[in-house]
Every structure is written in structure tokens, then in C-alpha cells.
Amino acid sequence: MRAVMMEAFGAPETAMVKDLPSPVPGPGQVAIRTRAAGVNYPDLLVVEGRYQHKPPLPFVPGKELAGEITAVGAGVTAWKPGDRVMAQMEYGAFAEEVVAGVDQCFAIPDAMAFGDAAAMGLVYQTAWFALLDRGGFVPGERVLVMGATGGVGMAAIQLVKALGGTALAGVSTMSKADAARQAGADHIIDLSVENLRDGLRDQVHAVTDGQGADVCIDPLGGDPFDAAMRALAWCGRMVVVGFAAGRIPVIKANYLLVKNIAVSGLQWSDYRDRTPERMAEAQAEIFRLHAEGKLSANVMATYPLERMAEAMAVISDRKVVGKVVLEM
Ligand SMILES: NC(=O)c1ccc[n+]([C@@H]2O[C@H](COP(=O)([O-])OP(=O)(O)OC[C@H]3O[C@@H](n4cnc5c(N)ncnc54)[C@H](OP(=O)(O)O)[C@@H]3O)[C@@H](O)[C@H]2O)c1
CATH class of the missing domain: 3.90.180.10 (Medium-chain alcohol dehydrogenases, catalytic domain)
Known part of the structure; x- marks a missing residue:
């Protein structure tokens, strides 16, 4: 072979x-x-x-x-x-x-x-546990998905929609906005804006009644992560998935205190190896949602x-x- x-x-x-x-x-x-x-x-x-x-x-x-x-x-x-x-x-x-x-x-x-x-498998399972386990997502919440047209990002956008949330898609170029919309994104967040630090928060606040995102799924790190931290709502949850943008970010603890923010990490392979029964349940749900036409x-x-x-x-x-x- x-x-x-x-x-x-x-x-x-x-x-x-x-x-x-x-x-x-x-x-x-x-x-x-x-x-x-x-x-x-x-x-x-x-x-x-x-x-x-x-x-x-x-x-x-x-x-x-x-x-x-x-x-x-x-x-x-x-x-x-x-x-x-x-x-x-x-x-x-x-x-x-x-x-x-x-x-x-x-x-x-x-x-x-x-x-x-x-x-x-991998990308949907990553998005599943990031959203539901680490991110504590509940239906009706607003989720900012960074790297929205990548493997993990697109899976996360579709899951947010399938599970009854509002999906905000962070894209590094507006040429990928249509792909994010086709995946179900409710709102496009342009990560190529000049002043990302303020610009990301302004865009998120504009579509969340000035509240911010309840959950952020972040496979990017770097400057996009720093900016996304400022776009979280009160009691928002940031889930660290990866560092595709290159830099591993450093978080200021006072920022967590001021807005009751929680930050957690997600390691897919730990779920695979330590809790295979939970992985099997998640995968069965993912395939079920696919059969219902809610995921692709x-x-x-x-x-x-x-x-x-x-x-x-x-x-x-x-x-x-x-x-x-x-x-x-
Ligand atoms: N923690 C875990 O268990 C786990 C599991 C799976 C993946 N990951 C990690 O998650 C990350 C994404 O994985 P993936 O499978 O989604 O990868 P992917 O399909 O290659 O997608 C990567 C995404 O990152 C974006 N991106 C790359 N460089 C960027 C930059 N400098 N600024 C802004 N956006 C940038 C890309 O957007 P553009 O197309 O616009 O460049 C794309 O949307 C990787 O770091 C991977 O290692 C972690």
C-alpha cells in the first residue's frame, strides 16, 4: 500500500x-x-x-x-x-x-x-468544543468567529447558526466576505481596517447594540486577538484555538477583571484522547446536523x-x- x-x-x-x-x-x-x-x-x-x-x-x-x-x-x-x-x-x-x-x-x-x-472531523470537533465546552455558548448569543473562512472558522460559523446564535465573521480580506456569508454569517467584521484595535470593536458594537460579542472563537492570535479582547461583551468568553496570525498574545489581567471576562484554551487532541465518549457524542451530533442540512x-x-x-x-x-x- x-x-x-x-x-x-x-x-x-x-x-x-x-x-x-x-x-x-x-x-x-x-x-x-x-x-x-x-x-x-x-x-x-x-x-x-x-x-x-x-x-x-x-x-x-x-x-x-x-x-x-x-x-x-x-x-x-x-x-x-x-x-x-x-x-x-x-x-x-x-x-x-x-x-x-x-x-x-x-x-x-x-x-x-x-x-x-x-x-x-477535526475542524468541526474543534469548533464544537470551543463553542459549547470552553466558550459556554447558549442559543441566542452573539459569537465573533475569527479566521472565519478557514477550516475551523467556517465550521464555527455554521455551528453557531445551526445552534441558534448570531455569527459575526472576522475576515482578513473583504474578498472572502461572500464565502463567510454563504456559510451563514450574519455580519462581516473586516480585519483589514487600518486601526484594527478600535476598528474591530466599533464594527462589533455596531451590530450588537453596543454590547459586544458574548463569545469569541480565535484561531488567529496576534493583533486580531488583542483587538477581539476589546470587543467582548460584559461576561464575555474568549476561546484561544490557535495562532495562525503568528504572535502568541499576552493578556492583561486587569482587563479580565474590569469586564468579568473569561479566557480559556482549547486543545482538540485532548478531547480525542481523554474523552473519546464525548467526542463520539459530538461527532454524532455533527453528522446529524449535516443530515438535517444545517452543516456542510x-x-x-x-x-x-x-x-x-x-x-x-x-x-x-x-x-x-x-x-x-x-x-x-
Ligand atoms: N487548538 C486546537 O486543537 C486546534 C485545532 C485545529 C486548528 N488549530 C489551529 O487553528 C488555526 C486555524 O486552523 P484552520 O484549520 O482553521 O486553518 P486554515 O483553514 O488554514 O485557516 C486559517 C485562517 O486563518 C486566517 N489567517 C491566517 N493568517 C492570518 C493573519 N495573519 N491575519 C488574519 N487572519 C489570518 C486565514 O484567513 P485568510 O484566509 O484571510 O488568510 C484563515 O481564515 C491554526 O493555527 C491551527 O493550528 C488548533
């Missing part, structure tokens, strides 16, 4: 497609014939050696896939060969055949394409395995709108 292999950390172009032996599922594992794999911003960080967890070399990148179970290991009763699943892992998904733990597999609805299933997979482009570097360039060149997927 073929797999993308990184012999050393480096640019995605240094990856090679190699023939490897088919993996055999151990106890508590299943073997999956991969049909599609989601490409995520963190995959780029892993490949380049900039991620917090570095796999031992050489390694196969990729954190999520969708396909069919071909074999089950000892003691596995929850799955059987032929079952269609989406599966997640720390790395290893960009391969034609993969083994995964039983807890890391999620049943795919019959009508759902593999490519869509592979695109509705947002796949903007698909690439074959050997063009992984091109798929990652869409992300690193900031051309992504939604999700990029590899298809096998």
Missing part, C-alpha cells in the same frame, strides 16, 4: 510517496482502507517540525481519514469489516491503509461521501495522495476557503 512519508521534518515538497507493508490491527484496533483524508493546518506544522508533538522519524502525516474497515483486531466487537468510518489519530492518515483505535472511529451516515466525512463539509478542493504538498500550499498560501481533502 502507498503512503506519504516524511524522512525528516521540512517543507511539504520533501514528502515522498512510498510503498509500505499493509498494517495489521492489534488488540483494540481496526484496519481501514482509506478513501479520503482531511488536510489540516496542524498537519503543516507537524510536517515542518513546528508542532507541539513531534512524531518519531520517519513518519506518515495526517490526522483524520474516512474509509471502510477491512479487518478488526482481537477483542473488537464494536466494528466489523465493511463498516464505513471516519477515524482520527495523532499522525498516519495519509496512507491507503491505516490502523486506528476503536475509540477513534466514528460511523459515517450511509448517504455521506467519504470526502465530506473526512472534512467534518465545505470541501473546496481535492488532491490525490502524491499531491499532498499542493494541498498544503493552499493552506500555507492563505488560499483556503473551508477544507482541503486528499482522495485515494
